[in-house]
Structure formats: structure tokens, C-alpha cells
Amino acid sequence: MGGMEVQIAVAKTNKYAVTESGDTLEVVERPNGGVSVVLADGQTSGRGAKAVSMSVVRKVITLLAEGVRDGAAARAASDSLFTEKQGKVISTLNIISIDLQTGTVVLTRNNPAPFFLARNEQVDCISSPSTEIGLSLNVRPVISEIPVEPGLTLVIYTDGLVHAGERVGRPMDVCTSLKAMLEDQDPSPQEIADTLLSEAVRLDDNRPCDDISVVVLKVRERRGDDVRRMTVRLPFLARK
Amino acid sequence: MGGMEVQIAVAKTNKYAVTESGDTLEVVERPNGGVSVVLADGQTSGRGAKAVSMSVVRKVITLLAEGVRDGAAARAASDSLFTEKQGKVISTLNIISIDLQTGTVVLTRNNPAPFFLARNEQVDCISSPSTEIGLSLNVRPVISEIPVEPGLTLVIYTDGLVHAGERVGRPMDVCTSLKAMLEDQDPSPQEIADTLLSEAVRLDDNRPCDDISVVVLKVRERRGDDVRRMTVRLPFLARK
Numbered sequence: 001m002g003g004m005e006v007q008i009a010v011a012k013t014n015k016y017a018v019t020e021s022g023d024t025l026e027v028v029e030r031p032n033g034g035v036s037v038v039l040a041d042g043q044t045s046g047r048g049a050k051a052v053s054m055s056v057v058r059k060v061i062t063l064l065a066e067g068v069r070d071g072a073a074a075r076a077a078s079d080s081l082f083t084e085k086q087g088k089v090i091s092t093l094n095i096i097s098i099d100l101q102t103g104t105v106v107l108t109r110n111n112p113a114p115f116f117l118a119r120n121e122q123v124d125c126i127s128s129p130s131t132e133i134g135l136s137l138n139v140r141p142v143i144s145e146i147p148v149e150p151g152l153t154l155v156i157y158t159d160g161l162v163h164a165g166e167r168v169g170r171p172m173d174v175c176t177s178l179k180a181m182l183e184d185q186d187p188s189p190q191e192i193a194d195t196l197l198s199e200a201v202r203l204d205d206n207r208p209c210d211d212i213s214v215v216v217l218k219v220r221e222r223r224g225d226d227v228r229r230m231t232v233r234l235p236f237l238a239r240k
Numbered sequence: 241m242g243g244m245e246v247q248i249a250v251a252k253t254n255k256y257a258v259t260e261s262g263d264t265l266e267v268v269e270r271p272n273g274g275v276s277v278v279l280a281d282g283q284t285s286g287r288g289a290k291a292v293s294m295s296v297v298r299k300v301i302t303l304l305a306e307g308v309r310d311g312a313a314a315r316a317a318s319d320s321l322f323t324e325k326q327g328k329v330i331s332t333l334n335i336i337s338i339d340l341q342t343g344t345v346v347l348t349r350n351n352p353a354p355f356f357l358a359r360n361e362q363v364d365c366i367s368s369p370s371t372e373i374g375l376s377l378n379v380r381p382v383i384s385e386i387p388v389e390p391g392l393t394l395v396i397y398t399d400g401l402v403h404a405g406e407r408v409g410r411p412m413d414v415c416t417s418l419k420a421m422l423e424d425q426d427p428s429p430q431e432i433a434d435t436l437l438s439e440a441v442r443l444d445d446n447r448p449c450d451d452i453s454v455v456v457l458k459v460r461e462r463r464g465d466d467v468r469r470m471t472v473r474l475p476f477l478a479r480k
Contacts, residue, residue, distance in 0.1 A: 003476055010470040026268055027472055031294060035474060054271060058305050065298050100476050190471055197467060222475050227437060230250040231430055232267055233469040234275060235462050236243055236340050 003222040004150055006098050006105075008037060009189035011197040011214050015160070016207035022049030023158050023213040024057045027230075031067050033100040037215055038064075041092045041111075041158040043132065049211075056081060056091050056133065070095045070108040074141040078110065078133030090132040093141070094156045096217060098148065105154065105217065107144045113162045116174065117146065118153040121182045125175050152219040153182065153192070160212030161196065165203030172203055189216035243462040244390055246338050246345075248277060249429035251437040251454050255400070256447035262289030263398050263453040264297045267470075271307050273340040277455055278304075281332045281351075281398040283372065289451075296321060296331050296373065310335045310348040314381040318350065318373035330372040333381070334396045336457060338388065345394065345457065347384040353402045356414065357386065358393040361422045365415050392459040393422065393432070400452030401436065405443030412443055429456035 014021045025039045038060050042052030056077050063073040074093055081091060092111035099106060109115065114127035130142045146152065155178060164172045177199055181187050187195070193214045201208055254261045265279045278300050282292030296317050303313035314333055321331060332351035339346060349355065354367035370382045386392065395418060404412045417439055421427050427435070433454045441448055 006474040008472040012468040228252040229473040231471045232248040234246040
């Protein structure tokens with residue numbers, strides 16, 4: 001049989017004492033096969049930010065479902081947000097798509113936060129300048145297209161991770177953490193996402209200063225069957 | 241801290257020798273917290289079925305994102321499909337929503353296939369009559385609202401599981417399989433979904449007669465942190 005398996009893991013937490021995360025993340029099927037992960041972070045906090053990021057993600061997944069290409073969907077979401085809010089509200093946007101027809105991962109990025117690309121233990125930080133959507137008309141995303149091959153790891157995140165620990169003078173070094181993980185072992189994407197998130201939360205003294213979402217994609221040799229699988233874990237406190 | 245954790249697992253495979261699954265499944269955030277799982281199965285196979293089930297799921301998640309209640313979203317998707325196809329194309333539809341505000345699971349069902357509801361080891365098969373959407377105007381879903389409590393397990397699936405093994409005279413008995421699993425151990429939702437799916441595939445001599453999707457929701461006592469997690473596993477064959 002041969003073949004590969006793409007594994008995507010997400011870890012997501014809220015700003016301390018805020019029940020509503022400003023980050024929205026959806027994983028959707030693409031009309032020609034494959035999946036897309038869409039992550040947006042509205043640049044305020046609480047309910048306002050959530051409404052913005054939900055509306056951005058909604059717009060993007062609707063367009064992707066119609067077969068619109070990722071870059072065009074990002075530009076449309078940007079123009080739409082700018083037209084509605086006149087540049088007063090911006091949002092970061094990342095789209096990761098696994099295109100089974102071309103055998104590539106397409107990363108579309110409107111986010112000053114860098115992303116990390118590892119091939120086995122070689123880690124690159126991709127920090128080419130990229131602006132949020134909604135700031136002006138004609139905001140363009142930075143698009144990277146990467147062949148799907150075993151050993152590939154991609155890490156993207158919202159700015160809660162970038163700013164973790166800054167308040168107390170201990171900023172996070174994502175690259176070093178990631179290298180240490182990849183050199184030590186063959187971690188699952190969920191282990192990578194969980195480790196980065198817990199490190200960020202610890203740097204913020206267990207009271208995150210912002211919503212934090214971490215997405216990790218990893219390509220492995222396929223060992224198992226043809227079954228697609230998904231798991232969601234949603235912790236919550238019982239209401240009295 | 242206390243509290244609970246809702247875990248949702250999906251296992252999904254295609255009809256033998258058909259690359260495109262007619263089943264579409266999406267997990268989306270609800271605007272007031274919580275998540276919804278939306279599963280549709282268009283009643284033909286291949287690309288036509290996929291287009292139908294994708295359009296049904298898309299319609300439903302767009303309405304849910306606007307705050308429309310699940311039952312109303314299902315009725316709207318039905319009217320819309322009927323109007324477009326004049327009753328010639330139908331689709332099953334299941335929506336499972338975790339509503340964190342009311343602390344309930346709401347199951348909205350337009351699917352002749354039953355669902356299973358277990359409280360610890362007590363398994364009930366809920367098979368009240370329910371019709372597919374798109375058959376006529378005013379198709380109503382069957383709605384069940386269940387308090388979220390530890391030990392609750394819900395299992396829903398598309399008709400590929402119902403019909404598994406029928407061709408060779410060995411129909412599947414989901415209830416017995418589920419009871420055996422729940423009595424033996426405390427299986428994770430992914431283990432339950434995987435076991436049911438692999439049993440169905442085996443009954444079809446490893447060549448599934450139809451697309452099969454199994455969704456399992458389980459409520460557990462919360463042991464861990466506040467982090468939301470999601471994992472997606474997408475196997476595929478490399479193209480030459």
C-alpha cells in the first residue's frame with residue numbers, strides 16, 4: 001500500500017478569566033479532497049474579537065467550499081472586513097490546506113507571527129513580513145507551497161504564544177523549544193502542540209495574557225488503514 | 241475545579257474503490273460556546289452524493305453560526321434541498337450539539353438509522369421513525385435533548401454501517417457490539433468508533449458496500465486542564 005498520513009493537532013486555551021476565546025479555528029473538507037485548517041484571531045478581546053474571528057473564518061470556509069483558491073479566499077475575507085469596519089478592526093488569518101490532488105501543503109498567511117517548518121530535525125522559522133487582514137484594501141497573503149513528504153512538520157499559532165512571558169521579561173523561544181522536541185524523539189503533533197501551549201501558559205504564570213491557539217501538522221509514513229479519524233476534546237465546568 | 245470533558249471521535253471510510261466519500265462531516269464552534277457535529281449522507285454515491293452532502297452540511301453550519309437553532313437549521317436545509325431537487329434527491333442529516341449554556345447535548349436527527357444512547361453500561365437504541373431531508377416540504381427532525389453527565393455515550397452513523405454484511409447475510413448488530421465494549425472496559429470514543437467501523441468493514445469482506453461514518457460522543461469526568469484539543473488523521477496514497 002505505502003502512502004502517507006497527514007496528522008493535524010490543535011491545542012487552544014483562553015485568556016485568563018475570559019470565557020470566550022477571540023481565536024476561531026475550523027477544520028473543513030475541501031471540495032476536491034483534502035482538508036483545510038482556518039485560524040483567525042480578531043485583534044481585540046472577548047465577545048467583539050470572537051465575532052470578528054468567527055465571521056472571517058466563516059467567510060473563508062464558505063469560499064473554500066465553493067472551490068475558491070486559498071489566496072483568493074484570504075483576499076476576499078480581507079476586503080470584506082475592511083469594507084465593514086473601515087480598517088478599524090483587523091484580524092490575523094492562517095490557512096493550511098492539504099491538497100491531495102497536487103500532493104502539497106499550501107500555507108496562506110496574513111499574520112505577523114512567523115511559522116515553523118521542520119524537515120525531520122532541521123527547523124526553519126519563516127518570518128517573511130505579513131500583515132493582518134482588514135487593514136486596507138488589497139492586503140495580500142504570503143503563500144508557501146510545500147510538498148507533502150514524511151518527516152515534514154509545520155507549526156502555526158496566534159499571537160498569544162508570541163507574547164507569552166513578555167510581561168514578566170521571559171519571552172518564549174518557540175524555535176529552541178521545537179528543536180529540542182524534534183531532536184529528542186518523534187513526538188506526535190498533539191504532543192508538540194500541548195508542549196508549546198503549556199510552556200506559554202507557564203511563562204504567563206498560568207494566567208494567559210491572551211487567547212492562545214497552536215496548530216501542528218505532521219506528515220508520517222502511513223502504517224495503518226484507510227480510515228480518516230478525528231477527535232475533539234472539550235473540557236468545561238458544570239453550571240450550578 | 242471539577243467539571244467534565246466532552247470527547248468526540250469520528251472514524252470514516254469510503255465505499256470500496258470509490259475515492260470520494262458521499263458522507264460529509266464537519267465539527268464547528270457554536271457562537272455561544274460549545275460545538276456542533278454535522279453529518280450528512282447524500283443518497284446516491286460518488287461525486288453527486290458528495291456535492292449534495294457538502295451543500296447540506298454547508299447550509300446547516302452557516303445557519304448555526306448565525307445563532308439559528310438546530311431544529312430550524314435542519315428544516316431549512318430540508319426545504320432548500322427539496323426546492324432545488326424537487327424531492328428527487330434526499331439526504332440523511334444528524335446534528336449533535338454540545339450546548340455549554342444549558343449543559344445539554346441536543347441530537348437532531350433526519351435519518352432512518354437509529355442512534356445509541358448509553359449511560360454507563362445501560363445501552364438504549366433510539367429508533368423512533370425519522371425521515372431524510374429533501375423528500376417533501378415540512379420534513380421535521382426528531383430532536384432529543386440529553387443532560388451532559390459523566391458516563392454518557394452517544395453513537396450515530398450513516399447507513400453504510402446499517403447495511404454492512406447484509407449482502408452476504410451477516411448483518412451487523414451494533415447494539416450487541418456496543419454493549420460488549422462498554423461492559424468490558426472504559427473505552428475511549430475513538431476506540432468505540434474504530435471498533436464499530438472495522439467490524440462493519442470486515443462484514444463487507446474488507447470492501448465496504450457504501451461510505452461509512454461513525455461518530456461517538458462520550459462525557460467523562462474532567463481530569464486534565466482547560467485546553468481544548470483536536471486531532472485529525474488523514475491517510476492518503478502518494479501520487480506518482
